[in-house]
Amino acid sequence: MPQGGRGQGVGGGGQGQGKGRMGGRGLGPDGDCRCPQCGHTMPHQAGVPCYQQTCPKCGSKMVRP
Numbered sequence: 732m733p734q735g736g737r738g739q740g741v742g743g744g745g746q747g748q749g750k751g752r753m754g755g756r757g758l759g760p761d762g763d764c765r766c767p768q769c770g771h772t773m774p775h776q777a778g779v780p781c782y783q784q785t786c787p788k789c790g791s792k793m794v795r796p
């Protein structure tokens with residue numbers, strides 16, 4: 732999926748962003764953001780990186796699983 736473009740290298744080793752992945756389905760391992768603190772998951776919002784979202788339960792930054 733197309734990512735914003737700023738904030739390069741925040742996630743560390745994110746090399747797997749091939750550009751064949753357009754289309755906005757929220758399914759699959761890339762479709763959710765996960766909280767590393769409490770394990771809460773929420774749907775990834777298009778255009779908003781997981782690390783810019785915060786967990787509604789504990790307020791931690793979400794990560795991609």
Ligand SMILES: [Zn+2]
Nearest residue numbers: 766769786789
């Ligand atoms: Zn949490």
